[in-house]
Amino acid sequence: MTTDTPPGPPLRGRVEKREAILRAAQRVFGAKGYAATTMDDIAEAAEVATPTIYNHMGNKEQLFRYAIGAANERLNARTLEALAAFPADPEDLREALLELAANLTRCMLDPDAWAIRRLIYAEIGRFPDLFADTVNRPGRDASLDALAGRMAQLAHAGRLRMDDPARAGSHFIALIWADLDAESALGTRPVPPDAVRRTERTGVDAFLRAYAP
Amino acid sequence: MTTDTPPGPPLRGRVEKREAILRAAQRVFGAKGYAATTMDDIAEAAEVATPTIYNHMGNKEQLFRYAIGAANERLNARTLEALAAFPADPEDLREALLELAANLTRCMLDPDAWAIRRLIYAEIGRFPDLFADTVNRPGRDASLDALAGRMAQLAHAGRLRMDDPARAGSHFIALIWADLDAESALGTRPVPPDAVRRTERTGVDAFLRAYAP
């Protein structure tokens, strides 16, 4: 075949290299923060020459945005998955909520999730739109909406009682998370599984006391 | 009289210089993050020559620790104050909890508090002991202990019912804070006061439903 300009994504060539760069960037940025991470660090981690990063990503800031965006997408997908697994009309509500809580804390305690969260906290000053555009909008909002939907279903089914399903969702998250952030020293210290379980259980129970009909 | 501070805004004595450096460091670190802040930035903000900072603080890392420590102390004092203001045996429990909630969120939404929180999130990777030694131990723990004490008092007085006062305190904080972090875009966006009030109110009410006898 002659060359008939391969149609499709304009970004051509070694897609694998692009992927490797993004993965490496997530890893290194997550470990060292934005400013302390050098492009050479990432190049080395990705096993690529430094200029290759510039060819693919433009500059450090762009790379950061791409990396955050990609990581966030991955993480949000897992959160939505956890929510999707929640049964429409659970037989044992407490049991179902406990499992949901376990799934959610697992997502939130994941080292990658912590890394991203720390990065966003750290850099929101210099990337003010990052939170709104990249993180909150497509990620957190979607998850909270989905959770609110579940809450509304439960209310409609008479299993819970609430005025504002979105608020109930927030409260659910707040209660099962409680002070796990402090316990894990912002993700830098593993939390013993039974401490997590206990936090989830007491959270779910408080939630049920507050929202059971 | 030792120091005859020359009139006007001019050069200060010894201790005042140290104070000025610490204040400047809190301000600049808080605004730009650790790595993006230069010693010259701080020197300029403190109206001091750069080597003076080294004379007083040793090096950048030390300065950071001192600055975080000082800021944290100030912030914690205010939190403890808020807790101390809680009446021992409130007449109207809901009213008292609402006021406590308002005091606590005021502390937590304070721009300085956000700046410190962001810094700690950002740098905990490179200052692993910072959280444990400087922040959590003398600060958060004290506050949570004080709150737990209040909860225990209320339980003992039969106003609330709970197994674990510390946990109840965590739940209280969690509920009145709910998603104020997202609402304020991690402290980079002001939250309308009535949104804060609503969050506090729904939080307090959920708490009361969960913990009232």
Add this chain to the structure above:
Amino acid sequence: MTTDTPPGPPLRGRVEKREAILRAAQRVFGAKGYAATTMDDIAEAAEVATPTIYNHMGNKEQLFRYAIGAANERLNARTLEALAAFPADPEDLREALLELAANLTRCMLDPDAWAIRRLIYAEIGRFPDLFADTVNRPGRDASLDALAGRMAQLAHAGRLRMDDPARAGSHFIALIWADLDAESALGTRPVPPDAVRRTERTGVDAFLRAYAP
């Protein structure tokens, strides 16, 4: 049929590509100087891929030489043309010299000519042979020789009086050019036509006073 040149302004054949590269190189080198010009700049201006330049021209230095050479050739041709247009035995000598002066200054004030002149000034340090081999020899020398020939003719015809026709030619050029270089800010500022005319006229008149019999 090997090439099925896609329609539009598309890829050219072999020689046209070489031409396009040379033209682009003259343009870009002329605008930005040697060191500040990147091969990618030229590739983009020539609508060619960068390696194609290497295929055709070897390397940056070679390309520079080729480009300077080609531009110089073009410019010199125009100068020689102007000289050729000078009548062998002009009726009105002053008129004829004025026209010659106008033709020559037009060549010398041409933006392309300025660009090349600036380039040569700039790079003669790093391309010492450039001036001798590429510019002076086939270009300037030829023009000055031709001008000297004209002068000799005029002397022989008794219209002018001189010892050294080459020197007279230099003086002619010098006088009609006078400080047009400064007036045009080395070619970066247009000179009003009547200022040019005045310079030519006063130059020609001084020349005639100096060289008329």
Add this chain to the structure above:
Amino acid sequence: MTTDTPPGPPLRGRVEKREAILRAAQRVFGAKGYAATTMDDIAEAAEVATPTIYNHMGNKEQLFRYAIGAANERLNARTLEALAAFPADPEDLREALLELAANLTRCMLDPDAWAIRRLIYAEIGRFPDLFADTVNRPGRDASLDALAGRMAQLAHAGRLRMDDPARAGSHFIALIWADLDAESALGTRPVPPDAVRRTERTGVDAFLRAYAP
């Protein structure tokens, strides 16, 4: 005298360092051009650490402007000196003009002068104001004004005849310079002294023929 600056010229003070940097910059820029000169080159030539250059000069462009400005000043001073040495009412006009011519060509053929001239030609594209602000205004204009003044004096004394002294000055310069630029290959090749003398002499003679009363 407190400080007896350690022996030799090794460690300098403050102003001396600035001077050394400027001298080195003139030398290196003059030899290699703006873009091809690195700050490290200059630092090495000045026996200074690279950041010291930034402390003193800001950045490369600033340094270039300072260097050009300083060199230009020096050169112009010498040109004005040459003009000042011209006698108010010379006994032998031709002799005086020959001496002036010799002084002027000496200034103009000076390697430093050539270096600056080449730099300005080279960089006027990227420093459009350089010529107008730094070079032409305080330098060339002053010299040409002074020369025009001399011409006017000579005209007033009846030694020369002219309409426009400034133009006569330009013509003088043009004639005594003639094609010395080409002869010296833009300053990269020494011109034998007697070739210079001959150019001056023929120039002065042509000038006298054109402007003698």
Add this chain to the structure above:
DNA sequence: TATGAATGAGAATTCATTCAT
């Protein structure tokens, strides 16, 4: 003690050039 000046060690980014197709 406080400071203006100096510097060694990087860091982001660019560029001429070469592969592999």
Add this chain to the structure above:
DNA sequence: CATGAATGAATTCTCATTCAT
């Protein structure tokens, strides 16, 4: 041949830190 991708080697500029006063 032409080209998209890749890279080693700079280059400008910054910064924490130290001297010398």
